[in-house]
Each structure stands twice: as C-alpha cells, then as structure tokens.
Amino acid sequence: MSGLEAVRRAAVRLFAERGFAATGIRDIARAAGLNSATLYHYVGSKEDLLTGMLRESQEDLLRAGREAFAGSADPAVQLARMVRAHVATEAVNPLTSRVSDHEVHSLTGPGRAVIVGLRDDYESLFHKALARGARTGQFLITDLPVARYALIEMCNGVADWYRPDGRLSVAELQDRFSELACRMVGGRLVRRAECDPPVAITRLSWEPLTPAGPEQASA
Amino acid sequence: MSGLEAVRRAAVRLFAERGFAATGIRDIARAAGLNSATLYHYVGSKEDLLTGMLRESQEDLLRAGREAFAGSADPAVQLARMVRAHVATEAVNPLTSRVSDHEVHSLTGPGRAVIVGLRDDYESLFHKALARGARTGQFLITDLPVARYALIEMCNGVADWYRPDGRLSVAELQDRFSELACRMVGGRLVRRAECDPPVAITRLSWEPLTPAGPEQASA
Amino acid sequence: MSGLEAVRRAAVRLFAERGFAATGIRDIARAAGLNSATLYHYVGSKEDLLTGMLRESQEDLLRAGREAFAGSADPAVQLARMVRAHVATEAVNPLTSRVSDHEVHSLTGPGRAVIVGLRDDYESLFHKALARGARTGQFLITDLPVARYALIEMCNGVADWYRPDGRLSVAELQDRFSELACRMVGGRLVRRAECDPPVAITRLSWEPLTPAGPEQASA
Amino acid sequence: MSGLEAVRRAAVRLFAERGFAATGIRDIARAAGLNSATLYHYVGSKEDLLTGMLRESQEDLLRAGREAFAGSADPAVQLARMVRAHVATEAVNPLTSRVSDHEVHSLTGPGRAVIVGLRDDYESLFHKALARGARTGQFLITDLPVARYALIEMCNGVADWYRPDGRLSVAELQDRFSELACRMVGGRLVRRAECDPPVAITRLSWEPLTPAGPEQASA
DNA sequence: GATGAATGAGGATTCATTCAT
DNA sequence: GATGAATGAATCCTCATTCAT
Numbered sequence: 001m002s003g004l005e006a007v008r009r010a011a012v013r014l015f016a017e018r019g020f021a022a023t024g025i026r027d028i029a030r031a032a033g034l035n036s037a038t039l040y041h042y043v044g045s046k047e048d049l050l051t052g053m054l055r056e057s058q059e060d061l062l063r064a065g066r067e068a069f070a071g072s073a074d075p076a077v078q079l080a081r082m083v084r085a086h087v088a089t090e091a092v093n094p095l096t097s098r099v100s101d102h103e104v105h106s107l108t109g110p111g112r113a114v115i116v117g118l119r120d121d122y123e124s125l126f127h128k129a130l131a132r133g134a135r136t137g138q139f140l141i142t143d144l145p146v147a148r149y150a151l152i153e154m155c156n157g158v159a160d161w162y163r164p165d166g167r168l169s170v171a172e173l174q175d176r177f178s179e180l181a182c183r184m185v186g187g188r189l190v191r192r193a194e195c196d197p198p199v200a201i202t203r204l205s206w207e208p209l210t211p212a213g214p215e216q217a218s219a
Numbered sequence: 220m221s222g223l224e225a226v227r228r229a230a231v232r233l234f235a236e237r238g239f240a241a242t243g244i245r246d247i248a249r250a251a252g253l254n255s256a257t258l259y260h261y262v263g264s265k266e267d268l269l270t271g272m273l274r275e276s277q278e279d280l281l282r283a284g285r286e287a288f289a290g291s292a293d294p295a296v297q298l299a300r301m302v303r304a305h306v307a308t309e310a311v312n313p314l315t316s317r318v319s320d321h322e323v324h325s326l327t328g329p330g331r332a333v334i335v336g337l338r339d340d341y342e343s344l345f346h347k348a349l350a351r352g353a354r355t356g357q358f359l360i361t362d363l364p365v366a367r368y369a370l371i372e373m374c375n376g377v378a379d380w381y382r383p384d385g386r387l388s389v390a391e392l393q394d395r396f397s398e399l400a401c402r403m404v405g406g407r408l409v410r411r412a413e414c415d416p417p418v419a420i421t422r423l424s425w426e427p428l429t430p431a432g433p434e435q436a437s438a
Numbered sequence: 439m440s441g442l443e444a445v446r447r448a449a450v451r452l453f454a455e456r457g458f459a460a461t462g463i464r465d466i467a468r469a470a471g472l473n474s475a476t477l478y479h480y481v482g483s484k485e486d487l488l489t490g491m492l493r494e495s496q497e498d499l500l501r502a503g504r505e506a507f508a509g510s511a512d513p514a515v516q517l518a519r520m521v522r523a524h525v526a527t528e529a530v531n532p533l534t535s536r537v538s539d540h541e542v543h544s545l546t547g548p549g550r551a552v553i554v555g556l557r558d559d560y561e562s563l564f565h566k567a568l569a570r571g572a573r574t575g576q577f578l579i580t581d582l583p584v585a586r587y588a589l590i591e592m593c594n595g596v597a598d599w600y601r602p603d604g605r606l607s608v609a610e611l612q613d614r615f616s617e618l619a620c621r622m623v624g625g626r627l628v629r630r631a632e633c634d635p636p637v638a639i640t641r642l643s644w645e646p647l648t649p650a651g652p653e654q655a656s657a
Numbered sequence: 658m659s660g661l662e663a664v665r666r667a668a669v670r671l672f673a674e675r676g677f678a679a680t681g682i683r684d685i686a687r688a689a690g691l692n693s694a695t696l697y698h699y700v701g702s703k704e705d706l707l708t709g710m711l712r713e714s715q716e717d718l719l720r721a722g723r724e725a726f727a728g729s730a731d732p733a734v735q736l737a738r739m740v741r742a743h744v745a746t747e748a749v750n751p752l753t754s755r756v757s758d759h760e761v762h763s764l765t766g767p768g769r770a771v772i773v774g775l776r777d778d779y780e781s782l783f784h785k786a787l788a789r790g791a792r793t794g795q796f797l798i799t800d801l802p803v804a805r806y807a808l809i810e811m812c813n814g815v816a817d818w819y820r821p822d823g824r825l826s827v828a829e830l831q832d833r834f835s836e837l838a839c840r841m842v843g844g845r846l847v848r849r850a851e852c853d854p855p856v857a858i859t860r861l862s863w864e865p866l867t868p869a870g871p872e873q874a875s876a
Numbered sequence: 877g878a879t880g881a882a883t884g885a886g887g888a889t890t891c892a893t894t895c896a897t
Numbered sequence: 898g899a900t901g902a903a904t905g906a907a908t909c910c911t912c913a914t915t916c917a918t
Contacts, residue, residue, distance in 0.1 A: 003898085019324065021240035025892055035900050037894080046892065102321060105238065140402075146387075146395045149380055150373040157372030168365075176365045183359075184403040222881080244909060254883050259910070261881095441877085457762065459678035463913055475915080476878050484913065540759060543676065578840075584825075584833045591814030592807040599806055606803075614803045621797075622841045660902080682888055692904050694890080699902095703888070 004042045006032040009208040011049050016095040020050055020106040050103060051111035053206055057100040058118040060204060061089055065125045067199045075133030076182065080190035081199065082125060083155060083181040084174040088201040090158040091170050096207045097159035126151060133187060140186030147185055154180070170201075223261045225251040228427045230268050235314040239269055239325040269322060270330035272425055276319040277337040279423060280308055284344045286418045294352030295401065299409035300418065301344060302374060302400040303393040307420040309377040310389050315426045316378035345370060352406060359405030370400055389420075442480045444470040447646040449487050454533040458488055458544040488541060489549035491644055495538040496556040498642060499527055503563045505637045513571030514620065518628035519637065520563060521593060521619040522612040526639040528596040529608050534645045535597035564589060571625060578624030589619055608639075661699045663689040666865045668706050673752040677707055677763040707760060708768035710863055714757040715775040717861060718746055722782045724856045732790030733839065737847035738856065739782060740812060740838040741831040745858040747815040748827050753864050754816035783808060790844060797843030808838055827858075 010031035014023040025046050029036040043049050068081035090097040104115055126148045133139035141147050155177065162173065175192055182189050220228075229250035233242040244265050248255040262268050287300035309316040323334055345367050352358035360366050374396065381392065394411055401408050448469035452461040463484050467474040481487050506519035528535040542553055564586050571577035579585050593615065600611065613630055620627050658666075667688035671680040682703050686693035700706050725738035747754040761772055783805045790796035798804050812834065819830065832849055839846050 017324070019238060019240055021238055022325065024890080026890090036892090037901080038899050040893075041898065105236070106241065142398055143387075143395045146392070147399065149376055150396070150399050153376030153379075154369040154373045157368055157375075160372075161368055168362075173365075176362045177369070179361055180366065180369050180403050183405055184399050186402055243907080245907095255909090256884075256911080257882050265909070455762070457676060457678055459676055460763065462911080464911090473879050474913090475880080478914075479877065543674070544679065580836055581825075581833045584830070585837065587814055587818055588811040588834070588837050591817075592811045594814075595806055595810030598810075606800075611803075614800045615807070617799055618804065618807050618841050621843055622837050624840055681886080683886090693888090694905075695903050697889070 003032075003034065003038075005205055007034070007039055007042050008049070008053065008206045012053060012095050012099060012206045013208045015050065015053075015103060016098045020046075020099070020103045047107070047109060047111075050099075050106060051109065051115075053096065054100055054104065054107065054115045055111065055118070056204060056206060057093065057096045058115055058122070060093075061086070061100075062118050062122045064089055064199050064201060065122050069125045069129065071195070071197075071199070074138075075129050075136065076138055076187045076190050077194055078129040079126075079133065079181060079185065079187065080178045081195045082129065083151070083177050084195055085199040085201065086152075086155040087158050087173055087177045088170050088199075090155065091162045091164065091173055092201050093204050093207040094159045094162060094164075096204050097156075101156050101159065123148065123152065130185065133185065138187055151181055151184065222251070222253065222257075224424060226253070226258055226261050227268070227272065227425045231272060231314050231318060231425045232427045234269065234272075234322060235317045239265075239318070239322045266326070266328060266330075269318075269325060270328065270334075272315065273319055273323065273326065273334045274330065274337070275423060275425060276312065276315045277334055277341070279312075280305070280319075281337050281341045283308055283418050283420060284341050288344045288348065290414070290416075290418070293357075294348050294355065295357055295406045295409050296413055297348040298345075298352065298400060298404065298406065299397045300414045301348065302370070302396050303414055304418040304420065305371075305374040306377045306392055306396045307389050307418075309374065310381045310383065310392055311420050312423050312426040313378045313381060313383075315423050316375075320375045320378060342367065342371065349404065352404065357406055366404055370403065373399070441470075441472065441476075443643055445472065445477055445480050446487070446491065446644045450491060450533050450537060450644045451646045453488065453491075453537045453541060458484075458537070458541045485545070485547060485549075488537075488544060489547065489553075491534065492538055492542065492545065492553045493549065493556070494642060494644060495531065495534045496553055496560070498531075499524070499538075500556050500560045502527055502637050502639060503560050507563045507567065509633070509635075509637070512576075513567050513574065514576055514625045514628050515632055516567040517564075517571065517619060517623065517625065518616045519633045520567065521589070521615050522633055523637040523639065524590075524593040525596045525611055525615045526608050526637075528593065529600045529602065529611055530639050531642050531645040532597045532600060532602075534642050535594075539594045539597060561586065561590065568623065571623065576625055585623055589622065592618070660689070660691065660695075662862060664691065664696055664699050665706070665710065665863045669710060669752050669756060669863045670865045672707065672710075672760060673755045677703075677756070677760045704764070704766060704768075707756075707763060708766065708772075710753065711757055711761065711764065711772050712768065712775070713861060713863060714750070714753045715772055715779070717750075718743070718757075719775050719779045721746055721856050721858060722779050726782045726786065728852070728854075728856070731795075732786050732793065733795055733844045733847050734851055735786040736783075736790065736808075736838060736842065736844065737835045738852045739786065740808070740834050741852055742856040742858065743809075743812040744815045744830055744834045745827050745856075747812065748819045748821065748830055749858050750861050750864040751816045751819060751821075753861050754813070758813045758816065780805065780809065787842065790842065795844055804842055808841065811837070 007028065011023075011028045014027055014031060018027075025039065026036045028046075028049075029039045032039065064085040065082055068085040069078050071081050072078050104112070104119075107115060127144070130139060130141060130144055130148055130151075134141045134144060158173070158177075162168070164170075168176070171192070178192075178195075179189060226247065230242075230247045233246055233250060237246075244258060245255045247265075247268075248258040251258065283304040284301055287304040288297050290300050291297050323331070323338075326334060346363070349358060349360060349363055349366055349370075353360045353363060377392070377396075381387070383389075387395070390411070397409060397411070397414070445466065449461075449466045452465055452469060463477065464474045466484075466487075467477045470477065502523040503520055506523040507516050509519050510516050542550070542557075545553060565582070568577060568579060568582055568585055568589075572579045572582065596611070596615075600606070602608075606614070609630070616630070616633075617627060664685065668680075668685045671684055671688060675684075682696065683693045685703075685706075686696040689696065721742040722739055725742040726735050728738050729735050761769070761776075764772060784801070787796060787798060787801055787805055787808075791798045791801060815830070815834075819825070821827075825833070828849070835847060835849070835852075
C-alpha cells in the first residue's frame with residue numbers, strides 16, 4: 001500500500017470515528033505509520049484531504065446514481081436501481097460514506113460549492129424518477145420533496161449501522177431497501193432480476209480495509 | 220433571558236452549525252454576549268454543556284415516544300403516533316435535534332453511556348410496535364431491524380431540512396411522515412384523528428429562538 | 439471564631455500544604471466557609487495575607503528569641519534558651535512556621551524587606567551568643583557562620599515533622615534539641631532548670647486548631 | 658548544550674528561585690531560549706519536568722549515601738562520610754538540591770510515591786549508622802529519630818546559603834559539617850583522611866552552570 | 877456583611893504547518 | 898522520501914480581583 005493510500009485510509013477512519021475537527025494531523029500520521037512532517041509530502045493540508053475525500057465519494061455516488069437511473073425507463077425500476085446502488089455504496093464504503101454524510105459543513109474553501117453541487121445533482125436524479133412515477137400514477141406521493149428527503153436519509157443511514165460481516169449480505173440489504181422504498185412511495189415491488197445488470201459498486205481507494213473496529217493498537 | 224439560557228442557546232446553535240469540536244468556548248461566549256470567563260460561571264465545561272444538552276434532548280424524545288406508544292394498543296396507531304411525535308420534536312427543536320443526532324460521538328465521559336442508554340430505550344419502542352404489528356399481520360416486514368433503522372433515520376433527517384417558516388406546517392409534516400411510515404411497513408393508513416389526542420411537543424429551553432440563519436453578525 | 443480568624447487559619451493551612459502560589463483565593467474562601475468575594479471584606483489581597491502572616495510569625499519568633507537571649511548572661515544558657523524557644527515556637531505553630539520558613543520568596547512587595555530584616559535580626563541573636571561563647575572558650579566553634587546556619591536549620595526542621603499528639607511533649611522536644619545544640623558547639627550540657635523561667639510560647643491566632651491532617655472533607 | 662539540557666537547567670533555576678507553582682512554562686521556555694511550544698518537543702509536561710528532576714536528584718543522593726555508608730564499618734566514619742557526601746552534593750548542585758528539598762509536595766501523580774520511597778531509603782542509612790553507633794556506645798544519642806532529623810535538616814540547609822565562589826571550598830565545608838555532626842551525636846572527631854577515598858560527587862546535568870544570580874536578562 | 881456576576885490576564889497545552897537537514 | 902526541530906496562533910480553562918445589589 002502506497003504512502004498516499006495509507007494516509008487517505010487513516011484519515012477516513014479517523015474522520016469517521018472522531019469527526020474532522022476532532023482529528024489532528026498527528027493522529028492521522030501516526031495511524032498511517034508516518035511522521036507528521038512526512039504526511040505533508042503526500043497531502044497539501046488537512047482540508048485538502050477532506051475535500052478530496054468528499055469529492056471522490058460524492059462523484060462515485062453520482063456516477064452510480066446515473067448508471068442506475070439510465071438502466072431503465074420505468075420509474076419503479078429506476079427508483080429500485082438507485083436505492084440498490086445507494087445502499088450498496090454505503091455498505092461497501094461505510095466509513096467514507098459516513099464522513100461524506102456528516103462533514104460537508106467542515107469544508108470552508110471553494111471546494112464546498114463543488115460538493116454541494118454534486119449532491120444536488122444526485123438528489124435531482126431521485127426527483128426525476130419520483131416525479132415521473134407520480135405523473136404516470138405508478139407512485140402515490142403526497143409530497144414529492146418530503147418523499148425524496150425521506151428516501152435519501154433512510155439510505156444514508158446504512159453507513160451508520162451496516163456491518164459487512166453481519167447477518168445481511170449486500171445483496172440482501174439491497175433487497176430489503178428496495179422493498180421499503182417501493183412500498184414507501186406506493187409503487188409495485190420490483191424484483192432483483194428486474195434491476196439487472198446491477199450497477200457495479202467498487203470500494204473506493206480511500207475506504208479502510210478493516211471495518212470500523214475499536215482502537216487498532218499500533219505497538 | 221437568563222445568562223444560562225443564553226449560553227445554552229448559543230451553544231446549540233453553534234454546535235449545530237459547526238459541530239462540537241469546531242466550536243470554541245469563546246465563540247459560544249461571544250454569541251451569548253458574555254466574556255468567556257463569565258461563561259464558566261454558568262457552565263462547568265464545554266463537554267458538560269454538550270452532555271446536558273444531549274441528555275435533555277434525548278429524554279424529551281423518549282418521553283414523547285413513550286406517550287405516543289402508550290396512547291393506543293393498535294400497532295398501526297402506535298407507529299403513526301410515534302412517527303408524528305418524532306418528526307414534530309425534530310421540527311420544533313431542529314438545532315437541538317441536529318446536535319443530538321450528530322454529536323453523541325463527541326462525548327467522552329461517563330455521560331456517554333447514559334445518552335446511549337436513552338437512545339436504546341427509545342429505539343426499543345419502535346421495535347415493540349413493529350414486532351407486534353408484524354406478528355398480527357397488520358404490517359408486512361421482511362426484516363425488522365432494517366425497517367426500524369430506516370424509519371428512525373428517515374425521521375431524524377427532518378432536522379436537517381425542515382424550516383418552520385417554510386411550506387409545511389408541523390401538522391402537515393406529521394401527516395406526510397405518518398403516511399410514508401405506514402406505507403413503508405405495509406400497514407393501513409392511519410388518519411390524523413386516530414392519533415388524537417396528539418403527544419404534546421414543546422420547545423426545549425435549549426433551542427435557539429431564531430431559526431438557523433447564516434452568520435448572525437454581532438458587531 | 440471570627441471571620442478574619444477563619445480566613446487566616448484556612449490560609450495558613452493551605453499555604454502550608456500546597457504552597458502559596460498553588461493556593462487559590464477560592465480555595466481559601468471555601469476552606470474558611472466563605473464566598474470568595476466576602477473574603478475581600480477581611481483581607482486586602484492574597485499577598486497581604488501572606489505578608490501579615492510572615493510578619494506576625496517572624497515578629498513572634500524574634501520576640502521569643504530576644505526574651506531567651508536576655509534571660510541570662512551565660513552564652514551556654516543563652517544558646518539553650520534560644521534553641522528551646524525556637525523549637526517550641528515551631529512545635530506550637532507548625533503550619534505557620536512551615537510557611538514562614540518556605541514562602542519568603544513569594545513576597546514581592548515592600549513587605550519582603552521587612553521580613554528579611556526581622557530574620558536577620560533574629561539570626562544576629564544566635565551570632566552574638568555563639569561569638570561570645572567562642573571568645574570565652576565555652577564553645578568550640580571552627581566556623582561561626584556555618585555553626586549558626588546549621589543550628590537554625592536544624593531547629594526550623596521541627597515544623598516539618600513534629601506532631602503534637604506524637605511521642606514527644608514540647609518540653610521533651612526542647613530537652614533533646616538543647617542537648618544536640620550544646621554538643622554541636624562543644625559546650626556544656628545545660629539542664630532544663632537552668633533555663634527557667636522559660637520563654638512563654640503562645641499559639642498564634644493564625645495557627646489552625648487541628649493539626650495538618652489529610653483532606654478535611656467539608657461536606 | 659542540547660535543547661533538552663537547556664530546558665532542564667532553566668527549569669531548575671526557575672523552580673529554585675520562584676518555586677514550581679509560581680513558574681510558568683513560558684518562563685522556562687524563555688530562559689532556555691525556546692518557544693514555549695518547542696519546549697513540549699523535549700518535555701512531556703511541566704510536572705514531568707519536576708518528576709524527572711526530583712528522581713534524578715534523589716537517586717543521586719541515595720547512591721552517594723550508599724557509597725558513603727559502605728566505605729567503612731565504623732559508625733563514626735560512616736556518619737562522617739555520609740554527612741560529607743550530603744553537603745558536597747548540596748554544594749555542587751545547590752539549585753537542584755533546593756528544589757529537591759522544597760518541592761516534593763508539588764508532585765501529584767504516581768511519581769510522588771517513588772520520590773518519597775527514595776527519600777525514606779536514604780534516611781534509613783542515617784538511621785542504621787546512628788543506631789549502631791548508639792549501641793556500641795560510640796555515640797551519645799538520647800533520641801534517635803530526633804538526632805536523625807536534626808542531622809539531615811542541618812545538611813539540607815547548605816543548599817540555601819552555600820556559594821561556590823564564597824569563603825569556603827567544598828572540602829572545607831565538608832570538614833566543618835563533619836565536625837558539627839560528630840559533636841552533635843557525642844562521637845569522636847573523624848579526620849578527613851579517615852574518610853578516604855571520598856565519595857565522588859558529580860554535578861547533575863540538570864544543575865545550571867552559573868550560580869543563582871539575580872535575573873539573568875536575556876534580551 | 878454577604879454574594880452572584882463579571883472580566884482581563886494568564887495558566888498549560890495542542891494546533892496545523894514549515895523547513896533545514 | 899523522511900524527520901527532528903521549530904513556531905505563532907489557538908485551545909480550554911482558572912486566576913485574583915471588583916462591584917452592584
């Protein structure tokens with residue numbers, strides 16, 4: 001594992017565990033097995049690290065969302081595919097996703113607008129699918145923005161509790177959430193096969209290899 | 220407004236906007252119109268402030284949840300009442316709720332276990348209603364823990380976007396979320412009247428009076 | 439016990455236990471059962487407290503030393519009487535004496551010179567007795583200043599270990615030290631009776647009533 | 658001189674002059690020619706500094722005491738050798754010794770017990786020599802603990818007044834104190850030659866190079 | 877007499893970052 | 898690539914002291 005990757009993974013883990021502001025540059029360096037001065041050979045600044053991380057994470061989510069959306073013309077399938085892609089992304093990159101969901105407010109520089117823009121683009125995909133489904137009568141949606149918020153928040157939550165070594169496989173997780181989402185908007189249940197080929201979700205190079213885990217002693 | 224209340228409200232606002240770790244004691248003091256040394260006249264420490272805030276918030280949510288649960292024997296009504304209480308709490312105390320949802324990890328002392336315990340108690344109320352509804356066949360729940368997580372996360376999200384001066388009244392918000400929740404678990408739609416008398420949700424003394432608002436300049 | 443006395447005793451105890459610089463005005467107030475603002479009705483400042491304490495203590499020691507010196511024309515008896523007076527003073531006012539011995543350097547104002555002057559006057563009494571005894575041949579003193587320092591330091595030490603409720607009464611303590619001092623300077627042993635009438639040693643109003651004792655819990 | 662040594666010497670000087678509690682970390686840094694943040698590169702904390710200093714000083718004194726004691730089987734020579742070693746240690750490391758004598762009470766952590774243990778071990782050496790001398794009849798000791806306290810206090814005092822550039826050489830100082838000590842316990846006078854080879858006393862790396870001196874202005 | 881509230885200065889310590897080696 | 902040393906600014910918090918009530 002290269003130095004840069006070690007830094008990124010250490011940063012993601014710590015930002016996820018303690019939050020950006022509560023994490024020191026020395027903590028990251030120590031967790032990456034580097035001297036804190038050496039860390040600056042790989043990274044411009046602490047905020048650069050966060051910016052890069054959020055951008056890559058958000059871009060990946062947006063890409064997955066677009067693929068999911070483009071995979072069908074049926075709003076029900078579009079929604080199911082997007083939810084499946086979203087929860088899989090959160091499940092495969094739980095720590096990065098957690099930071100992505102919680103630390104946007106820590107960005108101060110110009111990078112912030114970029115991230116917010118990406119998130120808005122992503123949310124508009126949900127809007128489009130929900131709006132069309134509502135228009136065609138496939139969905140029963142009393143309030144479109146509320147439904148959209150609820151759907152996305154529900155999916156975001158996955159990063160907070162899902163454990164890869166737990167009871168549920170990613171595919172099962174996707175099935176469960178697909179069902180919940182379809183029911184929530186009053187749509188028909190979309191079977192897993194209808195969503196094939198699934199959107200490919202890959203682990204980000206930022207995501208730490210070992211899951212959360214308490215206190216990885218170094219000595 | 221007393222000094223203590225001013226401190227608490229300032230702290231909630233800043234913790235909600237920037238996060239606990241990124242908020243300085245001087246920032247809080249300035250926002251409360253006090254010298255930072257004076258602040259310590261009212262409060263033991265920065266962490267005490269957070270602990271007290273999370274406890275009061277979590278206790279209030281638990282109380283509301285219990286009242287909601289106790290108001291009916293029908294799982295569908297129980298769920299609807301709990302969701303209504305939860306979103307109303309988030310809508311009436313958006314900033315406090317935001318902090319409550321995001322800053323548990325910032326607690327280090329013994330207070331942490333207390334807060335986590337309260338949250339667990341709260342979640343068990345949802346578990347009970349969902350489990351019974353599933354047993355009686357009123358709900359269609361493939362995976363109970365997943366449904367519980369999804370429901371609660373969806374409700375928590377409210378604090379992140381709801382604006383009291385926006386399009387939706389609290390009552391309308393409750394109607395929307397009640398509908399989404401009922402559909403999500405495959406239950407019948409519960410009308411507002413069935414939830415009467417509603418659980419009373421009051422503004423916490425910690426909640427700032429003016430809503431979020433960007434950068435209340437003081438000078 | 440008046441408020442002023444309570445403050446003085448609390449201050450002496452804390453200065454003796456933790457040192458002047460490490461003792462806060464609030465600590466003193468709490469130990470005296472007062473609000474820290476109320477304390478300022480009795481005392482001008484923290485340093486005033488120390489100054490007054492050192493002066494009263496040093497004046498008392500000087501008075502005792504003078505009485506001891508004046509009680510006889512025989513250098514041996516003079517020395518014995520002075521040593522007896524000194525150790526009795528330390529034994530009867532152990533905490534005040536301890537502060538007196540250790541905290542002169544904490545004085546910054548003009549009071550410092552006064553205290554140092556008193557101490558010099560006191561030391562000159564020893565010098566006079568030793569010098570005359572050496573001249574008359576009653577004492578065998580190779581180095582007068584060294585002997586004087588050694589004698590006084592030896593006596594000062596009493597405050598650090600003597601316990602009124604211990605094995606030794608004050609009179610026995612005096613006997614022991616008188617013997618040590620006489621031997622040290624090569625003089626004849628002076629019996630207790632030769633030192634009558636003894637110098638009266640009274641407890642200072644500053645000296646706490648209960649001995650040192652660890653952690654006098656207040657609640 | 659290395660940075661660490663500079664910090665140590667500056668700390669010793671200031672602790673000796675003003676006391677531990679009255680010395681600021683910034684004062685130490687300034688006296689060492691460092692920024693106060695840089696100081697933390699060398700030292701863990703202010704208390705660590707004191708702990709290390711007291712331990713090294715006390716260990717050195719104990720080592721010297723043991724060598725002195727082991728150098729002879731005659732209690733009189735043992736006592737003379739120990740007194741000579743003690744006063745030489747105080748004379749060669751006056752500032753470190755002063756802190757060592759006065760600041761044990763400033764220790765709060767677990768290091769305190771260690772220091773107190775070392776001091777107890779040291780005192781027991783005196784006890785052994787005095788006890789045996791009393792048993793053999795070489796010493797006339799009415800009260801053994803009192804004699805031990807008096808001896809040690811008398812020696813400790815040296816750090817408070819001895820000046821290396823003064824009237825007395827270290828060897829002369831040793832001669833004077835040896836004489837005083839022998840007389841004090843009613844023993845025979847032990848000549849310097851009987852104490853050969855003398856215990857080697859070396860300057861601690863903590864001891865400032867220039868003597869006390871008032872206010873070494875840096876600018 | 878007594879006290880809650882207030883404050884500027886300063887306490888020890890950690891911060892992100894730089895740079896010569 | 899790597900690091901020990903360095904630093905100004907900032908961290909949370911405590912200080913002795915004052916004053917209106």
